[in-house]
Amino acid sequence: MDNVQINSAISVDCVIFGFDGENLKVLLVRRRTADPLYHDKELKLPGAMIRENETLPEAAERVLEGSTGLKGIYLKQTTIFSDPGRVDESELEWIGQYHGIHTVRVVTVGYYALVKLDQGMINYTRRQGAVWKNVDDIHHLIMDHMDILSDALTVLQKDILWSPIAFKLLPKKFTVRQLQNLLEAVFGIEIDNRNFRKKLFASGILMETEETEKHVSHKPAKLYMLNRNAFGKKDITNKLQFVASWL
Amino acid sequence: MDNVQINSAISVDCVIFGFDGENLKVLLVRRRTADPLYHDKELKLPGAMIRENETLPEAAERVLEGSTGLKGIYLKQTTIFSDPGRVDESELEWIGQYHGIHTVRVVTVGYYALVKLDQGMINYTRRQGAVWKNVDDIHHLIMDHMDILSDALTVLQKDILWSPIAFKLLPKKFTVRQLQNLLEAVFGIEIDNRNFRKKLFASGILMETEETEKHVSHKPAKLYMLNRNAFGKKDITNKLQFVASWL
DNA sequence: ACAAAAGTGTTCCTCTTACACCCATGA
DNA sequence: TCATGGGTGTAAGAGGAACACTTTTGT
Secondary structure (H helix, E strand, C coil), rough: CCEEEEEEEEEEEEEEECCCCCCCCEEEEEECCCCCCCCCCCCECCCECCCCCHHHHHHHHHHHHHHCCCCEEEEEEEEECCCCCCCCCCHHHHHHHHHHHCCCEEEEEEEEEECCCHHHHHHHHHHHEEEEEEHHHCCCCCCCHHHHHHHHHHHHHHHHHCCCHHHHHCCCEEEEEHHHHHHHHHHHCCHHHHHHHHHHHHHCCEEEEEEECCCCCCCCCEEEEEEEHHHCCCCCCCCCCCCCCCC | CCCEEEEEEEEEEEEEEEEECCCCCEEECCCCCCCCCCCCCCCEEEEEEEEECCCCHHHHHHHHHHCCCCEEEEEEEEEEECCCCCHHHHHHHHHHHHHCCCCCCCEEEEEEEECCHHHHHHHHHHHCEEEEEEHHCCCCCCCCCHHHHHHHHHHHHHHHHHHHHHHCCCCCCCCCCHHHHHHHHCCCCCCHHHHHHHHHHHCCCCCEEECCCCCCCCCCCEEEECHHHHHCCCCCCCCCCCCCCCC
C-alpha cells in the first residue's frame, strides 16, 4: 500500500431543464434538513446518494422520477465534483444521521435532464414543493450546486449542436417559433426567422402536421413534429456534420 | 434512512494520447498483479485509486506524472463508469490486499491527456514498461478499459473542434502536413491540402517561424507555431463559432 | 378596425470545392 | 538526375446574410 486511500460516498445531482416557450428553466428543490430553521430556506438541485447495486445513471433516473414523476427521460452525465472540502463537516454529520453513511467526503456526479414542461408537470412539481426558475435568474445555490448548473448548461449547449435533443424540451407538436425561441434562450443569441425557416425546412428535420395553434389572437402557426428518419443514416462517412445545421 | 447506501472506492483511468506524425497512439501499461501468471499478460490504461484529500484531477495528474514523467499536462475528464459488476470479486480481493481498501465496488472516472510524443517520452515510457499502441490496433483491454478508451476518443474529437487542443499533440514547432495528418488520424477523414492551407492561414491560428525541416530528402517544409493571440477575444458575441474552422 | 405574430423571396456576396503543376532537397 | 513531398491559384457553384410586406386570427 503506497499511501492512504479511501472509500467515498457518491451522490448524483440533476439539473432538470424545462422550457416554457419563452425561457429555459431549471427545477430546484428545498434542502431537506433536520433543523427547521433551515427548512424552506436554501434551494438546491435534486439529488441523491447512490445505493448498492445501482449504477450512477440508475441513481439519476431515480432522482428524476422522484422530482418529476417521469421515467425514461433523457439524462446525460456531465462532470464529477470531487473537491474534498465541497461538503463540510456539519453536512457530513447530517448525512451520517439521515443516510446512515459515515464517510469523510462526498463526491457528486452531475447529470442534466430534458423534460417537457407542460401544465401537468408544473402541477406535479408544485405539489412536491419544487420550483421552476429561469436559468438566468439563478445566482445562488447551496454548496457547489451553482457550479454544477453552469457546467450542465455548457454541456447542453454543445450537445444540442450534435444531436437532436433540443426537441426533448418541446411538446410533441410544436411551432417553428417555439423551436427558435428555445435555441435563442439556450444559446443567448438572436436568430433571423426567415433564414432559420429556410435552413430548418431544407434540413428535413421537421414533419408537418395538419394541426395549427388554437385560441391565439393572431394568425395561428402550423404545428410540426420531429422527423426521426432524418437521422437514420449517420452521414459521418467522410465529412463532419453538425446535426444542428439550422444555426 | 430510506434504503441501503454505500461508500465506494473511486479510481481514475487515463487515456494518454500521443501522435507520432502518422498515427494517433495511446499509452498502455501491464496489469500489476500478485499472481505472476498474469504478469505481463494483459494491457490496461494507466490508473490509480484516489487518496484522501485528493481531488480527481489531482489523482489523474499523479497517474500521468507516473506514466510520463510530466507535470501540468492537459487533462480532461470524460465519463464515469459505475456498473457495480465492472470489477469482479477476485479483483476486489486483490484491491483489498494491494491498496488496503475494502469495498464492494469500484467506480472509475475516465480522463484523457494529450502529450507530445518525442523521443524522450518514448524512452521514458519504455523504461516504465509501458507501450504506445495505435488507437486503431487496440481491440482488447482488461475490464471495461476498452469502453473508457472509445469514449475518450469520441470526447477528444468533439473537443478538438471547440478549442485549440490539437496542438498539444504536436511539437512546439510543426509543419502544416503534421497538423493535417493529425486531424486526418483523429477524425478518420481525408483533407484537401490546398484548401486546408488556405483556411488555416486565413484563420490566423498559425505563426510562421524562420525555421524549416532538416534532413528530409525533399523540399523542406516551413515550421509553424500556434498563435495563442488568435484566441484572446472570444468572438461568441452573437454567433457560435467553431474554433476549428479549418475543417 | 386593430393588434399581434405567422409566413414568405430575392439579391448580394462570401466561402467551399475541385483540381494540376513547379520547387527544393537528399540520395 | 531522380524520387519525394512542399507549396501555390483559379473558376464555378453553393450557401449564408440582410431585409419588408401581406396574411390570418381574436378582440
